[in-house]
Amino acid sequence: MHIFKKSLSMFLREYLLNFRNFYDVLIIFIFFIVGILIFVFSIGPYIEIYSQIGIGIIWTLLILSSNLSIQKLFQNDFDDGNLILLHISGMSFELIVIIKIISSWLFFQLPFLIILPFACLLLGVEQEKIYLIIITFIISSPILTNLSLISSTMNLLNDKNFSLGSVIVLLLSIPVIIFSTSIINSTPDLIQSQVNILISILLLFFAITPWVGASCIKIAIQNK
Numbered sequence: 001m002h003i004f005k006k007s008l009s010m011f012l013r014e015y016l017l018n019f020r021n022f023y024d025v026l027i028i029f030i031f032f033i034v035g036i037l038i039f040v041f042s043i044g045p046y047i048e049i050y051s052q053i054g055i056g057i058i059w060t061l062l063i064l065s066s067n068l069s070i071q072k073l074f075q076n077d078f079d080d081g082n083l084i085l086l087h088i089s090g091m092s093f094e095l096i097v098i099i100k101i102i103s104s105w106l107f108f109q110l111p112f113l114i115i116l117p118f119a120c121l122l123l124g125v126e127q128e129k130i131y132l133i134i135i136t137f138i139i140s141s142p143i144l145t146n147l148s149l150i151s152s153t154m155n156l157l158n159d160k161n162f163s164l165g166s167v168i169v170l171l172l173s174i175p176v177i178i179f180s181t182s183i184i185n186s187t188p189d190l191i192q193s194q195v196n197i198l199i200s201i202l203l204l205f206f207a208i209t210p211w212v213g214a215s216c217i218k219i220a221i222q223n224k
Contacts (some may be wrong), residue, residue, distance in 0.1 A: 006091050007099055014103035018058050025107055028065050029115065035061040054123035055184050056135065056173035056177075060139070062112065063173045066144045067166045074217070083217060095181035099210060101142070101149055108148075109141040129184050132191075137181040138211060139198050146205035155211040156220035171202050175201060 018025065043049055073145050077083045086096055116137060120130045147169045154168065179201070183194045 003090065003095070006086075006089060007095065010086065010091070010096070010099050011103055014099065016109040018103070025111070028068050028108060029111065031068060032061050032065045032112070032119070033115065033193050035064070036122055040122060054120070054125045055129070055181050057123060057176050058116070058133065059124075059180055060118055062141075063144060063170065063177070063183075065112075066108070066173075067146050067169055073100060074156060075152070076132050078217075078220065084221065093217045094210040097149060097153070097210045097213035097217075098187050100213075101145055101206075104148065105145040109145055112137065112141070123213060132184045135195075136183050136198065139195070139202055140176050140180050143198075143202050143205050144169070144173060146209040149209055150212050150216075153216035153220070157216060157223070 004058070011189060036057070052131075074083070079109065083093075083096065087093060113134065116134060117130055120133060150172075151168045176198075179194055179198045183191055183198065
């Protein structure tokens with residue numbers, strides 16, 4: 001019960017911090033929308049082109065948008081010593097990472113569900129594929145959140161080149177793009193098997209992210 005209260009207290013703290021810094025979340029959404037508009041203006045009114053590359057554009061911008069939140073996830077708490085205080089209060093670093101995963105997904109990923117249908121319509125994506133895009137996003141967005149958390153904790157070990165975390169996210173997100181776009185473009189009899197693979201990737205990252213993130217935090221604190 002004590003750990004539950006501590007976890008709930010940390011989650012409420014994350015909520016208040018993200019609510020006060022709402023402009024950070026807003027910037028991510030603006031980046032996504034502006035990216036869509038840039039593609040629309042650069043390609044022009046060629047609907048047949050959008051039908052071929054629209055899904056790829058959406059997923060590319062979703063991944064790039066996730067990169068914008070990487071540095072904010074742990075760096076501030078690490079610099080002001082909050083990570084150490086939370087650990088001293090009885091919370092393990094693994095639990096801290098798990099709470100960060102949940103709060104980051106809720107604040108930085110879940111709101112995309114509101115604007116995804118509009119982005120799909122703007123790019124001329126077929127209506128029957130919009131449903132699949134939303135389903136794959138619900139499965140894949142936690143994977144992107146886990147990747148962002150891993151990259152953010154790795155950035156604590158590297159205070160000179162924060163772009164390294166973004167490169168890691170881009171590389172590790174390649175399987176996410178492959179299976180997410182493949183599900184949308186597959187025949188109905190192959191969709192379920194590819195969804196199962198995507199869920200397996202999600203479960204894998206749920207299993208390893210707390211341990212990888214906690215290890216990076218411990219090393220960063222020791223070398224601080």
